[in-house]
Amino acid sequence: MKFIKKIGILGGIGPLAGANFFQTLITLAQEKYDAVQDCEFPQIFLNSAAIPGFDETGFTAPDIFLAHLVRELQILEQMGSDFIIIACNTVHHHFQDLQDALNIPILNLIEATAAKVHTDGVHVAGILSSESTNQLQLYSGALESKGVKPLIATSDQQQVLNQIILNVMGGTQSRKDSAALNEIVADMQGQGAQSVVLGCTELPLAFNRDGGPDTAHPVIYDSNEILAETALEEAYGN
Numbered sequence: 001m002k003f004i005k006k007i008g009i010l011g012g013i014g015p016l017a018g019a020n021f022f023q024t025l026i027t028l029a030q031e032k033y034d035a036v037q038d039c040e041f042p043q044i045f046l047n048s049a050a051i052p053g054f055d056e057t058g059f060t061a062p063d064i065f066l067a068h069l070v071r072e073l074q075i076l077e078q079m080g081s082d083f084i085i086i087a088c089n090t091v092h093h094h095f096q097d098l099q100d101a102l103n104i105p106i107l108n109l110i111e112a113t114a115a116k117v118h119t120d121g122v123h124v125a126g127i128l129s130s131e132s133t134n135q136l137q138l139y140s141g142a143l144e145s146k147g148v149k150p151l152i153a154t155s156d157q158q159q160v161l162n163q164i165i166l167n168v169m170g171g172t173q174s175r176k177d178s179a180a181l182n183e184i185v186a187d188m189q190g191q192g193a194q195s196v197v198l199g200c201t202e203l204p205l206a207f208n209r210d211g212g213p214d215t216a217h218p219v220i221y222d223s224n225e226i227l228a229e230t231a232l233e234e235a236y237g238n
Contacts, residue, residue, distance in 0.1 A: 004042045005235045008081025008104075010073055012048040013088035014169040017201035017224070021087040022046055024228040032229075033236055042235040045079045047072055056166035056202075058090045058132020066094055070101045077102050085109070085231050089199050089223055090133045112230045113197060113223045114142035122195045122219070126151040126188030128181070129199035130165060131158055139199050151188050160184065161203070168202040178208040185218070195219040 007025070011018020025044065029035040049072040053065030069091065076084050083105045086092065092110045099106050117125050125148050127139045140150040153161060160180050167173045181203065185196050195218050198204050204222045232238075 002237070004040075005082035005237070006043040006045065006080055007231055007235055008073075008076030008079065008084040009044060009046045010049060010069075010076060010084060010086045010088075010091075011046055012050055013054060013086075013091060014202065015048050016168060016171065016205065018046065018048050018087045020205055021085075021201065021224050021228065024224055025231060028225075028228050028232055033232060042232070045076055045081055047076050054090075056130070056162050056169060058130040058135075059093075066097065069094065070098065073098060073102060073106075077104055083107060083231075083234055085227055087201050087224070087227070089138065089201060090130045090136075093132070093136050093138060107227065107230055107234060109223055109227045110138050110142050110199075113199070113221060113226045114139065114146055114148070116226050117143060117148055117195060117197065117221055118146035120195075120219070122148055124149045124151065124192045124194050125221075126185065126191075126193035126196040126218070127199050128153060128161060128184060128196060128203055131162055133199055134158060139197060151191055151193050153184065157184050157187070161200070164206050165200060165202045168205045173206040175208075177206040181207050185220075189218050193218055195221055197221045197223065199223055 029041050035041045051065055051068040053061035059065060073084060081104060085107050089109055095108055125143055127150055134152055143150045164177045167177055188196055201224055204224050
């Protein structure tokens with residue numbers, strides 16, 4: 001039987017997003033790799049870590065958060081993971097520090113997403129993300145380095161996104177949240193966005209891709225799905 005690498009997932013940032021990512025991995029393994037029997041799926045270690053210093057806006061106590069984060073990643077390494085994925089976009093601000101603390105690779109969610117947008121020939125992309133991801137220009141920088149013009153949320157739109165992320169974290173997301181996301185997407189489309197990146201792992205859980213009968217969305221890039229596809233390519237050796 002072909003060797004399948006073991007995947008370590010750092011979730012819990014927040015827990016529902018981590019659980020959704022786990023489900024996405026399983027579904028894609030079935031759809032794209034014809035996995036049926038248990039031994040045909042990758043072995044997956046999910047650490048749904050309860051880490052202080054983080055909320056719906058992003059970092060609240062960066063130093064405390066980083067120290068806890070390193071320890072939780074090292075747990076995944078000790079469990080036998082061949083590589084690690086972090087089901088949170090904002091955390092990738094510390095990517096190099098985290099990679100330096102481990103002896104196994106971490107797949108970079110933001111780089112994988114930006115590479116996909118670039119490969120698809122997108123020239124202008126909107127970004128929906130946490131406040132910290134926005135302020136730290138994590139996606140803006142990654143996209144600009146590949147020649148893609150980023151459109152970021154206004155301060156008012158960011159407050160709406162913060163509330164939606166909080167609602168997903170608490171399991172209270174609703175059609176109102178989906179409608180608000182669609183409104184922001186439509187605004188970015190009106191500014192010339194050919195695509196919109198859902199650059200927060202909570203946002204796909206509140207997003208309705210249909211957007212209503214009169215809405216024609218630009219291409220939507222779900223960072224959860226892109227990371228899951230990248231992880232499975234690594235696990236199966238493709």
